[in-house]
Amino acid sequence: MNQNLTCKTVQELEEFLREHYHAEQIEPIEYLLYNARQQVLNLFYPEQMQQISEQVGFSPEADEEISALFDCMTETFDRETAKSCYVQYRFEQTAPEGAQAVFYITVEKRNTGFVLPQFEWASDGQEQEFPDVSEEDYRYFNRIMREIVLYQGVSEQDIRENSSKYERYQIAKEFWDSVC
Structure with a gap:
């Protein structure tokens, strides 16, 4: 499979978000940051997360106290050991067809270049958690998500070596191609 992919930097991604989508950097929103942190840690530091999980006795059925301790320890690992640096754009x-969404893009810019786009329906003052959105509008929003997730690409070296970065890229591409 001969793919001509370019590998772009986090800075190029940030510039793209500002220029193409008029995104503004915001103070990170905690629950969105939490989602990104969990994905970064599970993707890039699985052994360490397993150790922390075993150390505190965390499981999906764990009580609130154990879950809170696990969250605290993973956040400390992320900040002090991994030294992750997150930024968010909106x-x-x-x-x-008129559906409106607010996009939040969280980027870990120091170590991994991991990017997590998420969107919420724009509020028009009415309480409507799941608005009536056409299939075309869903695909439109999914194409934006795909573009942002895949923007950085992978290097020719990643492709040649079938690196974990390339594998993650391929998985993301297959998923987003299927929903767009």
């Missing part, structure tokens, strides 16, 4: 988009 922008709004209106799809062709």
